Amino acid sequence: QHVLDFCRDVPKSEMHLHIEGTLEPELVFELAKRNGVATHLPTVEDMKRALDFKNLQQFLDLYYAACSCLLHEQDFFDMTWAYCVKASSQNVRHAEIFFDPQTHTERGVAFSVVITGISRALEQAKRELGMTSALIMCFLKHLSGDDSIRTLEESLPFKDHITAVGLDSTEIGNPPSKFKAVYDLARAEPYNYRCVSHCGEEGPRGDYTEETIIGDMWKTLELLKVERIDHGIQSLRSPELIKHLSEKRIPLTVCPFSNVRLRAVDKLEDHPLKKMMDSGLLVSINSDDPAYFGGYCGDNYLGVALALQLGLADMAELAANSWESSFLPAVAKGARI
Ligand code: ES4
Numbered sequence: 001q002h003v004l005d006f007c008r009d010v011p012k013s014e015m016h017l018h019i020e021g022t023l024e025p026e027l028v029f030e031l032a033k034r035n036g037v038a039t040h041l042p043t044v045e046d047m048k049r050a051l052d053f054k055n056l057q058q059f060l061d062l063y064y065a066a067c068s069c070l071l072h073e074q075d076f077f078d079m080t081w082a083y084c085v086k087a088s089s090q091n092v093r094h095a096e097i098f099f100d101p102q103t104h105t106e107r108g109v110a111f112s113v114v115i116t117g118i119s120r121a122l123e124q125a126k127r128e129l130g131m132t133s134a135l136i137m138c139f140l141k142h143l144s145g146d147d148s149i150r151t152l153e154e155s156l157p158f159k160d161h162i163t164a165v166g167l168d169s170t171e172i173g174n175p176p177s178k179f180k181a182v183y184d185l186a187r188a189e190p191y192n193y194r195c196v197s198h199c200g201e202e203g204p205r206g207d208y209t210e211e212t213i214i215g216d217m218w219k220t221l222e223l224l225k226v227e228r229i230d231h232g233i234q235s236l237r238s239p240e241l242i243k244h245l246s247e248k249r250i251p252l253t254v255c256p257f258s259n260v261r262l263r264a265v266d267k268l269e270d271h272p273l274k275k276m277m278d279s280g281l282l283v284s285i286n287s288d289d290p291a292y293f294g295g296y297c298g299d300n301y302l303g304v305a306l307a308l309q310l311g312l313a314d315m316a317e318l319a320a321n322s323w324e325s326s327f328l329p330a331v332a333k334g335a336r337i
């Protein structure tokens, strides 16, 4: 009982959260109705039934379809505010939030609409909930390198709202080399963005071998020069990679419920989180796409504590890791832990 209270109450930092992945089915339908857009799933119940995924791609197809309800600044505000209220109720005190501008600009929604709506909600969260945040602009791995560079350029007028760039979407068939140019540009003047990337999320299948996965993880570190890896659970396949990530204290933002729902892990009881901690890796618990995967950040802490029978010391280490892994300055981190 003690541990479960701790999971709920401990101040947390969340670094792996796609704001579009916080769109609850009810909000999708409310926004669709408000905006007069048709959803490809007729009811909330249909959408909830569609949450049984066989892999990452099947989830992404639903996630992009649901995004079509987002048209106006107020829609992005409402989505972001709903997340802040929910996360805050689970004592997430700081969130570094991904958004996917291309998902919206491709549909004709202006970059400014997306970022202004999200930022306005984050400012209100700071004022009214005392929750701090940062924004991470993600490029979609399934689109071209040139497209990501155009998106980077579009972000220039809003660069003060953006802390870092990331990469998400389909990892199979989209190696990090595609995005070396955009990362080199993003890290330099006038942007000075920090760099993270999704990598090592899914296990081997077909042509996507263990060697490819480990190779992609090294290239993410060496070519893209990321400070943090999102997921990275496949790193356990390589002792050299574990050694490097541990020695350099490169954070891995792990998302337990996501890994189960997208079948990277069979069941929560089999999740490698504890193995990763014992290997010396700097791992944290995050919710990824909470509206799709069965729970928010605190729910993931609780689920993992129960399924892996973790004690107070383990959970305290995970919460402390969440602060160490954040982009907050060292002084601020100390004050928050
Ligand atoms: C994502 Cl779980 C996950 N993996 C890759 N890309 C994503 N976009 C949103 N959620």
Ligand code: ZN
Pocket: 016, 018, 168, 198, 230, 288
């Ligand atoms: Zn993710």
